[in-house]
Amino acid sequence: MSARTLYDKLWDAHLVENLDGGSALIYIDRHLLHEVTSPQAFEGLRLAGRRPWRIDANLATPDHNVPTDKAERDGGVEGIVDPVSRLQVQTLDENCRDFSIVEFEINDRRQGIVHVIGPELGATLPGMTVVCGDSHTATHGALGAMAQGIGTSEVEHVLATQCLVQKKMKNMRVQVDGQLQPGVSAKDVVLAVIGKIGTAGGTGHAMEFAGEAIGSLSMEGRMTLCNMAIEAGARVGLVAVDEVTLDYVRGKPYAPVGELWERAAQDWRQLHSDPGAHFDTVVELRAEDIAPQVTWGTSPEMVLPVDSCVPDPAGIEDEGKRRATERALEYMGLEPGQAITDIRPDRVFIGSCTNSRIEDLRAAAEVVRGRQVAEGVKQVLVVPGSGAVKAQAEAEGLDRVFIEAGMEWREPGCSMCLAMNADKLGAGEHCASTSNRNFEGRQGFGGRTHLVSPAMAAAAAVTGHFVDVRTLGPHTAQGDAA
Amino acid sequence: MNPFTVHTGLVAPMDRANVDTDMIIPKQFLKSIKRSGFGPNLFDELRYLDEGQPGADCSRRPLNQDFPLNFPRYQGASVLLARENFGCGSSREHAPWALEDFGIRSIIAPSFADIFYNNCFKNGLLPIALDAADVERLFASMHAEEGYRLTVDLERQRVVEPDGRETYFDVDEYRRYRLLNGLDDIGITLEHADAIHRYEAQAREARPWLFDAVAAGEPQEQGV
Numbered sequence: 087m088s089a090r091t092l093y094d095k096l097w098d099a100h101l102v103e104n105l106d107g108g109s110a111l112i113y114i115d116r117h118l119l120h121e122v123t124s125p126q127a128f129e130g131l132r133l134a135g136r137r138p139w140r141i142d143a144n145l146a147t148p149d150h151n152v153p154t155d156k157a158e159r160d161g162g163v164e165g166i167v168d169p170v171s172r173l174q175v176q177t178l179d180e181n182c183r184d185f186s187i188v189e190f191e192i193n194d195r196r197q198g199i200v201h202v203i204g205p206e207l208g209a210t211l212p213g214m215t216v217v218c219g220d221s222h223t224a225t226h227g228a229l230g231a232m233a234q235g236i237g238t239s240e241v242e243h244v245l246a247t248q249c250l251v252q253k254k255m256k257n258m259r260v261q262v263d264g265q266l267q268p269g270v271s272a273k274d275v276v277l278a279v280i281g282k283i284g285t286a287g288g289t290g291h292a293m294e295f296a297g298e299a300i301g302s303l304s305m306e307g308r309m310t311l312c313n314m315a316i317e318a319g320a321r322v323g324l325v326a327v328d329e330v331t332l333d334y335v336r337g338k339p340y341a342p343v344g345e346l347w348e349r350a351a352q353d354w355r356q357l358h359s360d361p362g363a364h365f366d367t368v369v370e371l372r373a374e375d376i377a378p379q380v381t382w383g384t385s386p387e388m389v390l391p392v393d394s395c396v397p398d399p400a401g402i403e404d405e406g407k408r409r410a411t412e413r414a415l416e417y418m419g420l421e422p423g424q425a426i427t428d429i430r431p432d433r434v435f436i437g438s439c440t441n442s443r444i445e446d447l448r449a450a451a452e453v454v455r456g457r458q459v460a461e462g463v464k465q466v467l468v469v470p471g472s473g474a475v476k477a478q479a480e481a482e483g484l485d486r487v488f489i490e491a492g493m494e495w496r497e498p499g500c501s502m503c504l505a506m507n508a509d510k511l512g513a514g515e516h517c518a519s520t521s522n523r524n525f526e527g528r529q530g531f532g533g534r535t536h537l538v539s540p541a542m543a544a545a546a547a548v549t550g551h552f553v554d555v556r557t558l559g560p561h562t563a564q565g566d567a568a
Numbered sequence: 569m570n571p572f573t574v575h576t577g578l579v580a581p582m583d584r585a586n587v588d589t590d591m592i593i594p595k596q597f598l599k600s601i602k603r604s605g606f607g608p609n610l611f612d613e614l615r616y617l618d619e620g621q622p623g624a625d626c627s628r629r630p631l632n633q634d635f636p637l638n639f640p641r642y643q644g645a646s647v648l649l650a651r652e653n654f655g656c657g658s659s660r661e662h663a664p665w666a667l668e669d670f671g672i673r674s675i676i677a678p679s680f681a682d683i684f685y686n687n688c689f690k691n692g693l694l695p696i697a698l699d700a701a702d703v704e705r706l707f708a709s710m711h712a713e714e715g716y717r718l719t720v721d722l723e724r725q726r727v728v729e730p731d732g733r734e735t736y737f738d739v740d741e742y743r744r745y746r747l748l749n750g751l752d753d754i755g756i757t758l759e760h761a762d763a764i765h766r767y768e769a770q771a772r773e774a775r776p777w778l779f780d781a782v783a784a785g786e787p788q789e790q791g792v
Contacts, residue, residue: 107741
């Protein structure tokens with residue numbers, strides 16, 4: 087057989103049947119469900135008198151609009167103050183009961199953001215096809231799985247048939263060679279990639295991240311990368327399986343054990359692109375060139391290294407780009423040419439399916455330790471991605487670091503990434519956020535989002551403005567000069 | 569799903585690139601457990617001057633008079649003319665639901681985001697990707713002529729301008745067939761049930777660890 091990419095291999099292994107006109111029926115191994123995009127799908131099943139094709143392939147948890155405030159959360163589903171949110175979470179509970187689908191309910195220790203709990207439970211494994219009614223499903227590609235976001239009609243389709251009808255995507259490789267500088271994270275890499283190719287740069291492609299710098303990343307870092315493939319337009323993000331992957335998966339609650347593990351691991355070791363495999367598009371970056379990134383505008387491609395200045399539309403020739411820049415600066419309340427380090431966040435959000443894993447919290451805590459939230463910063467939310475991440479962070483004392491600095495340590499959920507619950511920005515407020523989208527209004531009506539890494543968000547929280555975390559240096563008893 | 573064959577309708581502009589699904593339908597409206605009723609909140613943050621709340625009576629809210637979809641000349645529009653990468657961001661199908669509920673039947677743009685493009689076909693909406701130059705011409709014609717209408721012919725895969733000029737567009741044959749006939753996807757796939765069963769038997773043999781894990785019940789231990 088000719089040389090194949092990782093995506094080619096995953097596609098071939100899940101091909102049920104080729105259909106007329108170039109589409110194919112692709113089998114889905116794991117389907118994750120949450121409260122926002124599933125109610126209409128279950129309703130569709132009921133109306134048609136259909137049952138799920140394979141119940142054990144499904145796993146559900148509420149995450150998007152669960153409260154993260156401890157007092158409200160302690161009341162369980164009944165305690166959710168917003169009646170519309172409450173009904174949506176109750177509807178998920180009812181649907182899972184009616185259709186016998188395993189659900190980790192709101193206060194189960196295994197509850198969390200779907201894209202955090204899938205890998206940490208071993209419910210998503212290398213070589214799987216994974217779907218969820220959420221565009222950030224690409225996250226699971228970090229394990230060498232073909233994972234993608236789908237709409238509600240496809241949620242219903244997967245429930246009823248265990249398949250998706252798809253056309254094969256093109257192959258794209260994002261090659262990052264060299265070594266990242268200390269203080270530069272996976273988030274900075276993926277923001278730099280988006281800055282380079284744009285938010286439509288990966289449209290129609292499965293995007294495999296490869297190269298020395300990617301191989302050196304932890305699984306958490308690889309998840310951050312793949313998570314934001316969709317922000318570069320790619321539905322699927324991928325990283326090849328290596329020993330880092332196997333070490334991560336081994337011992338996870340749903341991972342195979344014993345002889346089955348050996349067989350699985352042998353299979354998984356083939357999950358990489360063959361030498362000479364054809365990629366339709368290749369993008370290359372040098373790891374050493376990547377500095378901590380900050381978005382200044384209303385699209386993830388409006389991103390620059392932290393030591394830059396906000397662009398001046400007057401210098402942009404392309405009319406569409408110039409108008410988009412003008413509009414973004416107006417919405418963001420920024421002046422052309424303003425230094426990014428002069429932007430002062432009103433709030434800071436550390437969390438989301440992009441950056442709420444244990445390594446992210448450790449990176450933030452390392453910057454925060456011994457420091458205080460700066461004057462002028464109204465609120466810093468630290469929201470762990472799951473019950474397990476929360477427990478681990480507390481075991482390491484990270485919660486104390488955040489609380490002692492004046493930050494809020496919350497219950498797991500999507501929180502201020504999309505502000506479906508009470509965690510949101512006020513109009514005109516700037517936010518240093520570890521989430522994935524800086525769209526207008528994303529974090530609250532009129533809110534102004536700046537996407538950054540956890541370490542950069544923490545640095546902004548304790549200095550009161552964006553700052554290159556690499557220059558912050560160790561904390562002294564007298565505090566920071568910055 | 570309603571079939572889509574040929575549609576002629578008033579054209580309205582959404583003249584900016586990278587229109588994201590948060591813009592098409594903001595998150596607070598995603599709490600609904602229904603498929604319908606999203607139309608009044610389409611482009612909510614651009615269309616109104618205040619912050620929209622689920623269940624609020626939109627007829628009493630202050631309109632943003634600078635937003636083209638609020639202009640008298642575009643009332644009743646059913647064809648949306650847009651720019652690059654329309655529908656990027658979230659996978660929310662509430663975006664095509666809102667467009668459809670508002671009365672849009674077809675969107676013409678130089679390019680679309682993948683998930684949004686796919687979601688449209690599930691809801692009787694036809695997204696049409698044309699060359700940027702063609703889209704530019706349509707924008708100019710629309711601006712020049714009040715009441716500008718286009719015909720979208722899925723059968724012949726043509727956009728027909730008022731002067732008879734026709735532009736061919738590409739569409740996947742499977743999607744075209746389903747949309748033309750208003751067919752239920754699931755019903756078609758279930759005609760392949762035997763093939764799915766055969767695949768499962770073979771996969772269970774080759775990769776047994778992919779089956780039965782979650783159904784086996786509680787994980788042994790809480791892992792971190």
